[in-house]
Amino acid sequence: MDPVNRQLSVAPMMDWTDRHCRVLHRRLAPAALLYTEMVHAQAVVRGDRARLLGYSDEEHPLALQLGGSEPALLAQAARIGADEGYDEINLNCGCPSERVQEGTFGACLMREPARVADCVAAMIAAVPSRVPVTVKCRIGVDDQDDYEGLERFVATVAEAGCRTFIVHARKAWLKGLSPKENREIPPLDYERVFRLKHEHPQLTIVLNGGLATVGAVKSVLPKVDGVMLGRAAYHTPWILAELAQALDSRPLPDRIALVRELRPYVEARLAAGDRLAMIVRHWLGLGHGLHGGRSFRRILTEEGRLAGAGWAVVERALASLDPGLAEAA
Numbered sequence: 001m002d003p004v005n006r007q008l009s010v011a012p013m014m015d016w017t018d019r020h021c022r023v024l025h026r027r028l029a030p031a032a033l034l035y036t037e038m039v040h041a042q043a044v045v046r047g048d049r050a051r052l053l054g055y056s057d058e059e060h061p062l063a064l065q066l067g068g069s070e071p072a073l074l075a076q077a078a079r080i081g082a083d084e085g086y087d088e089i090n091l092n093c094g095c096p097s098e099r100v101q102e103g104t105f106g107a108c109l110m111r112e113p114a115r116v117a118d119c120v121a122a123m124i125a126a127v128p129s130r131v132p133v134t135v136k137c138r139i140g141v142d143d144q145d146d147y148e149g150l151e152r153f154v155a156t157v158a159e160a161g162c163r164t165f166i167v168h169a170r171k172a173w174l175k176g177l178s179p180k181e182n183r184e185i186p187p188l189d190y191e192r193v194f195r196l197k198h199e200h201p202q203l204t205i206v207l208n209g210g211l212a213t214v215g216a217v218k219s220v221l222p223k224v225d226g227v228m229l230g231r232a233a234y235h236t237p238w239i240l241a242e243l244a245q246a247l248d249s250r251p252l253p254d255r256i257a258l259v260r261e262l263r264p265y266v267e268a269r270l271a272a273g274d275r276l277a278m279i280v281r282h283w284l285g286l287g288h289g290l291h292g293g294r295s296f297r298r299i300l301t302e303e304g305r306l307a308g309a310g311w312a313v314v315e316r317a318l319a320s321l322d323p324g325l326a327e328a329a
Contacts, residue, residue, distance in 0.1 A: 006226035009033035028240035041068035041077035063088035071122035113156035140171035295320035
């Protein structure tokens with residue numbers, strides 16, 4: 001039985017959802033399932049694991065997203081992830097970037113459901129039964145753009161033992177569109193994901209793509225098992241606190257107090273050699289909509305990168321905010 005609550009999760013985003021970002025998201029949404037950036041299986045097996053896989057205990061529940069297409073290598077990486085304490089291992093079958101395509105993984109794997117099934121079977125065999133192996137995919141890729149193609153992919157991979165699919169409700173164009181354009185130009189098709197859930201009630205289906213408001217999330221949740229937020233959670237992170245209130249009846253925290261509670265974490269990471277700018281770059285969206293938000297972002301950005309920058313910079317940034325007033329247009 002998968003113990004993770006999937007009602008709300010935060011998407012893996014390259015160069016964004018690092019450990020510093022995830023600590024902030026955890027404070028905003030205590031029950032959300034968080035994901036790492038995608039890490040290639042080969043890097044996990046042969047690279048600097050402390051740097052690639054390090055996290056803070058408070059980040060749980062936490063999923064490790066892997067990239068790759070070789071069953072044996074993915075199995076080895078999945079086992080390492082489980083040994084490191086990750087609560088889930090996820091295989092990326094949705095990233096459309098050219099670099100990923102050159103490595104024959106990501107969204108191009110949707111053309112090869114049998115290979116994905118082999119990868120998933122090997123990963124499941126390599127990890128304890130308490131650690132689910134899941135797949136993140138698109139609704140289609142290039143000219144493979146119909147429900148039947150999506151259903152065939154999911155059914156094939158499900159036969160290998162995968163029970164949870166996070167589905168980005170846009171297809172991916174592997175040639176002609178940038179990764180950014182792939183997040184915006186192909187139209188969203190939630191109905192295809194709803195149908196997938198309706199026809200496969202035994203599977204856990206999580207909807208991803210275009211969800212940016214509490215109202216949008218609440219409108220789709222009756223038709224799927226959960227939602228995954230991506231850029232909305234990063235650029236306007238306060239939405240996570242609002243969703244925690246709407247979905248779990250958690251009181252909204254005090255925004256400034258929440259940041260101040262991060263001081264021990266920040267000072268510990270500074271002592272470990274991290275730079276303030278790398279930590280607070282994920283906080284810029286916290287001032288969105290508040291009077292003083294521009295000054296908050298400017299101080300964190302400009303002063304945070306100065307040599308020796310420490311907690312005093314954060315206090316100066318916080319002093320510019322007035323949570324009781326809206327930001328001027």
